[in-house]
Amino acid sequence: MISxxxxxxxxxxxxxVADVSxxxxxxxxxxxxxxxxxxxxxxxxxxxxxxxxxxxxxxxxGLDPGAQPLEVRRRFGIVFQxxxxxxxxxxxxxxxxxxxxxxxPRRIRADRIEMLLKLFELWDRRxxxxxxxxxxxxxxxxxxxxxxxxxxxxxxxxxxLGLDPQSRNQLWTHVRHLNETEGVTVFLTTHYMDEAERMAxxxxxxxxxxxxxxxxxxxxxxxxxxxxxxxAFLKLTGSTIRDERADAADQMRQMGRMWGGNRR
Amino acid sequence: xxxxxxxxxxxxxxxxxxxxxxxxxLGQPLLYLLVLGFGLGPVFQQSGQxxxxxxxxxxxxxxxxxxxxxxxxxxxxxxxxxxFLKETLVAPVPRLQIMAGRTLGGATIAMIQGVLVLxxxxxxGFRPHGFAAVPLALGFMALxxxxxxxxxxxxxxxxxxxxxxxxxxxxxxxxxxxxxxALFPLDNLPGxxxxxxxxxxxxxxxxxxxxxxxxxxHLGMFLDATVLAVVAGVFIVLxxxxxxxxxx
Numbered sequence: 078m079i080s081x082x083x084x085x086x087x088x089x090x091x092x093x094v095a096d097v098s099x100x101x102x103x104x105x106x107x108x109x110x111x112x113x114x115x116x117x118x119x120x121x122x123x124x125x126x127x128x129x130x131x132x133x134x135x136x137x138x139g140l141d142p143g144a145q146p147l148e149v150r151r152r153f154g155i156v157f158q159x160x161x162x163x164x165x166x167x168x169x170x171x172x173x174x175x176x177x178x179x180x181x182p183r184r185i186r187a188d189r190i191e192m193l194l195k196l197f198e199l200w201d202r203r204x205x206x207x208x209x210x211x212x213x214x215x216x217x218x219x220x221x222x223x224x225x226x227x228x229x230x231x232x233x234x235x236x237x238l239g240l241d242p243q244s245r246n247q248l249w250t251h252v253r254h255l256n257e258t259e260g261v262t263v264f265l266t267t268h269y270m271d272e273a274e275r276m277a278x279x280x281x282x283x284x285x286x287x288x289x290x291x292x293x294x295x296x297x298x299x300x301x302x303x304x305x306x307x308x309a310f311l312k313l314t315g316s317t318i319r320d321e322r323a324d325a326a327d328q329m330r331q332m333g334r335m336w337g338g339n340r341r
Numbered sequence: 342x343x344x345x346x347x348x349x350x351x352x353x354x355x356x357x358x359x360x361x362x363x364x365x366x367l368g369q370p371l372l373y374l375l376v377l378g379f380g381l382g383p384v385f386q387q388s389g390q391x392x393x394x395x396x397x398x399x400x401x402x403x404x405x406x407x408x409x410x411x412x413x414x415x416x417x418x419x420x421x422x423x424x425f426l427k428e429t430l431v432a433p434v435p436r437l438q439i440m441a442g443r444t445l446g447g448a449t450i451a452m453i454q455g456v457l458v459l460x461x462x463x464x465x466g467f468r469p470h471g472f473a474a475v476p477l478a479l480g481f482m483a484l485x486x487x488x489x490x491x492x493x494x495x496x497x498x499x500x501x502x503x504x505x506x507x508x509x510x511x512x513x514x515x516x517x518x519x520x521x522x523a524l525f526p527l528d529n530l531p532g533x534x535x536x537x538x539x540x541x542x543x544x545x546x547x548x549x550x551x552x553x554x555x556x557x558x559h560l561g562m563f564l565d566a567t568v569l570a571v572v573a574g575v576f577i578v579l580x581x582x583x584x585x586x587x588x589x
Contacts, residue, residue, distance in 0.1 A: 126431065127430060147364070150432060153431075155431055157427055159427075161425055163351065166355070167535075170354070174351060175432075177343055178347070178429060178432035179433060206358070222428075322576050328502060330423075
């Protein structure tokens with residue numbers, strides 16, 4: 078369903094992603110793990126048509142994102158690391174606009190929005206502006222929205238960042254449910270190793286732009302002689318703390334916090 | 342078409358829902374109108390140019406439109422990281438439609454803002470020379486709004502961070518405003534300033550508004566409309582090109 082072969086992405090002299098290859102078969106939950114700045118988000122951006130790789134090949138459901146971006150975009154839903162719901166619109170309006178963007182016919186749109194908002198327990202608040210929502214509610218809305226157009230693939234880029242254990246649990250329960258009932262392929266990144274260990278069928282660990290290990294959580298534990306995925310992760314990537322240079326996005330994140338972050 | 346409409350509607354809804362922002366953005370034009378209008382009024386009168394309030398009102402309307410339109414475009418910068426823009430960029434919709442919806446939305450709210458400023462000017466004592474003036478003035482307001490909403494989109498697509506925003510304000514937006522003849526008549530200017538004002542697209546917008554509202558066009562309303570339409574076309578192409586190159 079997702080295939081990457083010898084993927085490279087360079088920003089000037091910096092090699093963000095180097096010779097990355099992996100295959101995610103349909104119906105699998107695949108976790109892409111790595112320390113800060115390892116190249117996780119860059120890889121997701123290349124898979125989701127937001128960035129062009131410097132070299133290498135990608136196939137999403139057999140299609141090349143560079144050649145057929147619109148066809149590829151129809152096939153996946155994505156939950157970004159940073160929020161991307163519109164705070165000034167209501168929950169229902171956010172969903173409806175997504176339906177228009179993905180050309181979901183009006184009648185089906187109304188039915189699916191109702192179904193999803195009920196599933197994610199947001200139906201009672203559908204007429205409230207999203208800026209009045211808690212972090213967990215916004216996340217749930219983003220996920221509900223990503224599922225509106227019945228994607229074959231769901232990309233989740235650190236979806237549980239900043240969520241309380243309750244919301245986190247709820248989120249993963251829904252994701253697993255979708256994977257089991259609708260066969261949605263899931264590609265996720267997270268910093269919480271326990272989540273990856275519980276959820277993922279297979280795991281790839283990326284560091285300094287290169288994949289250093291790939292396999293089921295059990296295989297990685299056996300390979301490194303650790304008793305948890307977290308132990309395996311630390312053995313593979315070392316225990317030095319990575320200092321990312323603050324980029325424009327980080328500076329803006331900081332500003333967002335300063336201004337209360339509730340403009341959107 | 343439905344996508345352009347939906348994105349346009351989103352911009353308009355957001356504007357109408359942020360009432361405090363609407364009122365706040367009326368503050369600056371109001372300050373220019375009242376303080377300069379009444380403060381410089383006597384000097385202007387003595388030099389035999391008539392009422393300064395009458396003269397400055399079209400300039401202040403143009404200013405309101407300029408700022409609202411450019412800001413709506415620069416909002417892209419924020420929107421790209423934290424907002425809804427990314428959601429639209431991964432949707433199976435051509436970039437051109439997204440840009441068109443956004444830019445038309447920005448132009449529409451700038452236009453509404455212009456009408457509000459006109460209403461405030463009339464409360465302060467401004468009188469158009471006839472009621473026929475209003476439709477013509479609305480036409481010029483729409484042209485100004487499209488020109489600068491498209492320019493805003495081009496800038497917002499190119500900027501990488503918030504520091505660039507200050508640069509744009511001080512070296513582009515403020516000069517566009519001050520060189521437009523919004524505050525002073527464009528005749529008998531020293532050579533360099535005269536040339537600079539002629540290169541500023543807003544000069545033609547303000548001149549057109551003045552022609553429509555108080556029958557005092559220096560350059561001629563036909564020339565004004567033509568220049569604005571051409572510049573709008575150029576900026577739309579520029580904005581669409583810059584927008585198509587956005588990478589998140």
